[in-house]
Amino acid sequence: MGCTTITFGVALSFNPSSLAANKPFPKRSNVPINPKKKTSQNRKLKLKKAPALSVHEGGEATTYTCLPPKDDFYLPVQKNPIAEVKLSESNLLEHLKNEKGSEERLNFEAESEEESDGSGSSGFDYDRFELYEVGSDSDEESEDYVDEDGAIVGFGRGEDYLSYENFNGDDVFDGCEVKEKEKGLPAVMRCFDRAKIFIKAGDGGNGVVAFRREKFVPLGGPSGGDGGKGGNVYVEVDGSMNSLLPFRKSVHFRAGKGGNGHGRNMIGPRGEDVVVKVPPGTVIREAVGNGGLQGNVLLELLHPGQRALLLPGGRGGRGNASFKTGMNKAPKIAENGEEGHEMWLELELKLVADVGIVGAPNAGKSTYLSVISAAKPEIANYPFTTLLPNLGVVSFDYDATMVVADLPGLLEGAHRGFGLGHEFLRHTERCSVLVHVVDGSSPQPEYEFDAVRLELEMFSPELAEKPFLVAFNKMDLPEAQANWISFRDKLLSQGIEPFCMSAVKREGTHEVICAAHRLVQEVRDARREGASAIFPVNLNHVADMVQKQRTAPINEFEISRDRTGEAWHVTGAGLERFIQMTNWRYIDSDRRFQHVLEACGVNKSLIKLGVKEGDTVIVGDVS
Numbered sequence: 001m002g003c004t005t006i007t008f009g010v011a012l013s014f015n016p017s018s019l020a021a022n023k024p025f026p027k028r029s030n031v032p033i034n035p036k037k038k039t040s041q042n043r044k045l046k047l048k049k050a051p052a053l054s055v056h057e058g059g060e061a062t063t064y065t066c067l068p069p070k071d072d073f074y075l076p077v078q079k080n081p082i083a084e085v086k087l088s089e090s091n092l093l094e095h096l097k098n099e100k101g102s103e104e105r106l107n108f109e110a111e112s113e114e115e116s117d118g119s120g121s122s123g124f125d126y127d128r129f130e131l132y133e134v135g136s137d138s139d140e141e142s143e144d145y146v147d148e149d150g151a152i153v154g155f156g157r158g159e160d161y162l163s164y165e166n167f168n169g170d171d172v173f174d175g176c177e178v179k180e181k182e183k184g185l186p187a188v189m190r191c192f193d194r195a196k197i198f199i200k201a202g203d204g205g206n207g208v209v210a211f212r213r214e215k216f217v218p219l220g221g222p223s224g225g226d227g228g229k230g231g232n233v234y235v236e237v238d239g240s241m242n243s244l245l246p247f248r249k250s251v252h253f254r255a256g257k258g259g260n261g262h263g264r265n266m267i268g269p270r271g272e273d274v275v276v277k278v279p280p281g282t283v284i285r286e287a288v289g290n291g292g293l294q295g296n297v298l299l300e301l302l303h304p305g306q307r308a309l310l311l312p313g314g315r316g317g318r319g320n321a322s323f324k325t326g327m328n329k330a331p332k333i334a335e336n337g338e339e340g341h342e343m344w345l346e347l348e349l350k351l352v353a354d355v356g357i358v359g360a361p362n363a364g365k366s367t368y369l370s371v372i373s374a375a376k377p378e379i380a381n382y383p384f385t386t387l388l389p390n391l392g393v394v395s396f397d398y399d400a401t402m403v404v405a406d407l408p409g410l411l412e413g414a415h416r417g418f419g420l421g422h423e424f425l426r427h428t429e430r431c432s433v434l435v436h437v438v439d440g441s442s443p444q445p446e447y448e449f450d451a452v453r454l455e456l457e458m459f460s461p462e463l464a465e466k467p468f469l470v471a472f473n474k475m476d477l478p479e480a481q482a483n484w485i486s487f488r489d490k491l492l493s494q495g496i497e498p499f500c501m502s503a504v505k506r507e508g509t510h511e512v513i514c515a516a517h518r519l520v521q522e523v524r525d526a527r528r529e530g531a532s533a534i535f536p537v538n539l540n541h542v543a544d545m546v547q548k549q550r551t552a553p554i555n556e557f558e559i560s561r562d563r564t565g566e567a568w569h570v571t572g573a574g575l576e577r578f579i580q581m582t583n584w585r586y587i588d589s590d591r592r593f594q595h596v597l598e599a600c601g602v603n604k605s606l607i608k609l610g611v612k613e614g615d616t617v618i619v620g621d622v623s
């Protein structure tokens, strides 16, 4: 008895705790949806003398004078610092059986942000200050107060609505990519190991314009605070998950927007982070459309608890206090918050198992798994009982365990789409060892063995080169006993020493799994030597890449002319970001924009290219 060891070529991870099969479906929990509060803000200009806006009668005469932009000023009070979207595990087989009522059985929890009504905490000391409120909770109508010269000196009580887009439970659709070949398969099979999701980092909050007005402090200067940073998007490995099925119902993950800045140099609150939970063994790629192409691998997450920052939130816009210079001591300018980056991702789950059980349909693979582990896979006397891989943990001693995956049956021609195809075989890519179960009672076990080996080779030569054992099953049946000698001789002639066993009678099964364990140990030892190469040190490289794109210099741009020859287009990441963050409501913004065009050489380049007076120049979305 023995086995053939060919090469060890695959890196894998061992994670028994995360892979307990057959857990019951937890009940679906309701997804809290953030109510969007929108209060109409009726900003009529009234040509009347500005009233003294003292909140407390007899308070010290302190006045804030400012011209707030319409969308500024709200005060979200954050209760939870991080909104976690927990996608808990699902029992796939049970789900498959109950496909119709599956919605009820999928568990999906989203502790998304509880939107605050921002009650009361405007941050002003009413004993000392008077003027308009920042983010008041009041529902009073908003008013601008205008002085005798027609200049707006104050902004009445008003509540700006919180336009806060966080994870939205309504954004639900079947996010699985449907390949043509897979269309005949039940949705649960298509979706358990592949998903496509959308992630968006939170936008930064806007900066504001405000001026300090306080008794005995003449010309208090600008005091508009910066906007808060947008929330980040993280991805984290959840050891209790074993499929990507929860992403079938929840596709969009959006981090919270940073709060707007406030007067008295107060910075807006930070946007809420979002954590996308994935099972161990998830590969994350950039989505590249529907051409069947695969995007670049961004991350490979193998171990429970691993966490990577995918998208950093947008920067908060600067308030007018940040624009104060020696030349301009009372700047009337503030920036918009930076928009958060967004992208579509493809997730693929590759099971993290040490041993993969392969073989033809009905060979007894599931029976064998049920004998060597506590797993209870479905067993029946017809082909394709197993539609999705089953996992089981085999324990030898207190410290020696390994994870075994029972895979769906493989038919000759699987690579052409017969049977279930062989899509699921990619789950064996991380297995160190394969156990090939052969139905000894079939008319020609040798032929069945060769056909399955050929399919493995057709799927991936690497897979065919993995160390494997052959287990000739059903030895309790006379047909198998009759076939055994010729089968063994044939394999011995190929240098393979097969095992024989009866899974039903539990005879010979222990020898097979012990031999598999020895092979797994050899692979683990070999891998330990090169362990440092397996785990990448920096998991945040996607965020670093996004950050690098954001900091593209403003003087790197291209100028092109459209076909009619009338319009000039200026494109450049740095310049476009600058325009997006420019708040055109303020007069000083125009001046700054012109100054930047001059300073970064856009004007010079346009003149060089022959721009004439009256020509249209389009920079970003500004014309």
Ligand SMILES: Nc1nc2c(ncn2[C@@H]2O[C@H](COP(=O)(O)OP(=O)(O)OP(=O)(O)O)[C@@H](O)[C@H]2O)c(=O)[nH]1
Binding pocket: 359, 360, 361, 362, 363, 364, 365, 366, 367, 368, 378, 379, 380, 381, 382, 383, 384, 385, 386, 387, 408, 409, 410, 473, 474, 475, 476, 477, 501, 502, 503, 504, 505
């Ligand atoms: N007599 C006998 N029957 C067995 C043995 N092992 C499995 N069987 C039977 O073979 C049939 C198929 O067993 P499964 O374990 O479902 O086979 P499978 O390879 O998982 O099949 P698929 O999932 O359909 O690919 C069942 O009726 C089992 O009871 C064995 O050692 N002896």
Ligand SMILES: [Mg+2]
Binding pocket: 365, 366, 367, 377, 378, 379, 385, 386, 406, 407, 408
């Ligand atoms: Mg089976």
